[in-house]
Amino acid sequence: MLAIALVDRTGSGLWASVSVLYFTYVSGLSVAEVGTLAAVSGAIGIAGAPLGGRIADRLPITRVLIALQLVRALASFALLTTHDYALLLAYSAVGSLGDRAANVLTKLYATRVAGPDRVRYQAVNRTVANAGWALGGLAAAAALALGTTTAYRWLLAGDALSFGAAALLTLRCGEPPSPSRIAATSKDAAPTTRPANPWRDRTYLAYVATETVLSLDDAVFKIGLSLWIAHTNHAPHGLVALLLVLNSVMVVAFQVPLARFGATTAAARTLLIPLAGAFALGGITMALSAGGGAFTTTLFLTASAIAFTLAEMLRATVSWELSVALAPGTSQGAYLGVHGLAQSVQRSLGPLAVTAAIATGPIGWTAFGATIAATCVIQHRLVRERLQRPPLSVLPVTVSEY
CATH class of the missing domain: 1.20.1250 (Growth Hormone; Chain: A;)
Known part of the structure; x- marks a missing residue:
């Protein structure tokens, strides 16, 4: 999972450095349109956290993470295919939804896999993620020196490819035990007991x-x-x-x-x-x-x-x-x-x-x-x-x- 964090955040560092420039110079959006796109997609992304957490109580967390990484990859690739504002807004919203859900599931994975050592595991994970973000930012800075639309497109493509790579790496991760699923399948569990809301x-x-x-x-x-x-x-x-x-x-x-x-x-x-x-x-x-x-x-x-x-x-x-x-x-x-x-x-x-x-x-x-x-x-x-x-x-x- 640490390798996944490094790959994921390296790609995110590429896109974070170029997103506003891409929408401005490649897609031709105005300042107001870029701001609205960021605000609306971010607002829709808020729903990703509770939705992802709820699903992870019912399905294997690694499978859900793989699905979310693929959704993020497809959303990023989709941005390369159009300059239509409505479609850009829709694809950005899907990517934001997947991003917030994936963040919660990554934390949940750490909670389940590390047990009592979850705080140290999260600390190491965050350190690796920050290193990846910095690497992505440095790579983006070098590419931006070219100042061409082709460079912007390659940075966005790199972000999308990082999500695909993260999905492949997740296939190699063991599935940690889920307390909710164990309780649901236990013969001793009371049939009338409902999970806390x-x-x-x-x-x-x-x-x-x-x-x-x-x-x-x-x-x-x-x-x-x-x-x-x-x-x-x-x-x-x-x-x-x-x-x-x-x-x-x-x-x-x-x-x-x-x-x-x-x-x-x-x-x-x-x-x-x-x-x-x-x-x-x-x-x-x-x-x-x-x-x-x-x-x-x-x-x-x-x-x-x-x-x-x-x-x-x-x-x-x-x-x-x-x-x-x-x-x-x-x-x-x-x-x-x-x-x-x-x-x-x-x-x-x-x-x-x-x-x-x-x-x-x-x-x-x-x-x-x-x-x-x-x-x-x-x-x-x-x-x-x-x-x-x-x-x-x-x-x-x-x-x-x-």
């Missing part, structure tokens, strides 16, 4: 709501830093790329070592307190970067990037553990599918949140960090009672890949 679980839904806020660190690096630096007269614009590289290097270097601090459910919950501090520090240093000369501004922006990257790694560690620990074992797929909504919704709300922070200046960034920090404390209290119950979420099994 996450949509009726108020505690879990409240937890997912807090997760949406905690995921806003993603918007800081995708939009916030770039816009903030673009609207300041002191920081060099080239600093944006350097801070993004710093973020990737830190994740690759420290995500796995940090994962050991959240290896148990209790430890993961405890990490919410330092996580709150990291978010608050990130907001404060962003606010402080508004004053002073070029050196001071660069210094505070670098400190903010470090703080938000630390928050990103801690938040991922906490999320990997708590999202599973709070879910009944017989409904892991359905619950993790609902949990996947947090990241999907954040992709829509995140740009609005960081834009509001930028519009209100230093006070806005301070409030941004403080709000997320307060949400960490709320989540810390929210999950306390639920976690005191006997764990139902994971079977202590490990399945090898071959």
Whole structure:
């Protein structure tokens, strides 16, 4: 599965770097059309997380993953066949739906295959995925230097081929035991017992709501830093790329070592307190970067990037553990599918949140960090009672890949 993550994210890195340029220069879309296409396809993709999780509770997860990878490949190839706006929108939506579903199933696979070591497994997987993303971005940068439509098309084709390769690699993965399917086929299982429904679980839904806020660190690096630096007269614009590289290097270097601090459910919950501090520090240093000369501004922006990257790694560690620990074992797929909504919704709300922070200046960034920090404390209290119950979420099994 780690090889799959590397191939998948390398392809995604190719397309992420060229998507806007492709739709603009190859398909001939206007700025408004490109923005609408991204917004609509992203909104439709939100349904992929709960849908994929629900299906994975009923069917072998590797087969579902293979199907999703093939759907993503076909959607990407389909973009090469037309410049019709309606068709581009439809194909992009299908690809987004498959992408969100595949992300949830990848996490579910890690939960089932790694058992109690799921946090470390996820950390290694995320490190490999970040490395793949960086490789894809570097390859795209080299191709974009050509500035031709042919180069754009080859990058999109490379993205599609990466999904096909991921599907082939998934064929070699062992199928992990599914608690829901084991319970359904067990002779001792009560015939009237129904799997828990996450949509009726108020505690879990409240937890997912807090997760949406905690995921806003993603918007800081995708939009916030770039816009903030673009609207300041002191920081060099080239600093944006350097801070993004710093973020990737830190994740690759420290995500796995940090994962050991959240290896148990209790430890993961405890990490919410330092996580709150990291978010608050990130907001404060962003606010402080508004004053002073070029050196001071660069210094505070670098400190903010470090703080938000630390928050990103801690938040991922906490999320990997708590999202599973709070879910009944017989409904892991359905619950993790609902949990996947947090990241999907954040992709829509995140740009609005960081834009509001930028519009209100230093006070806005301070409030941004403080709000997320307060949400960490709320989540810390929210999950306390639920976690005191006997764990139902994971079977202590490990399945090898071959």
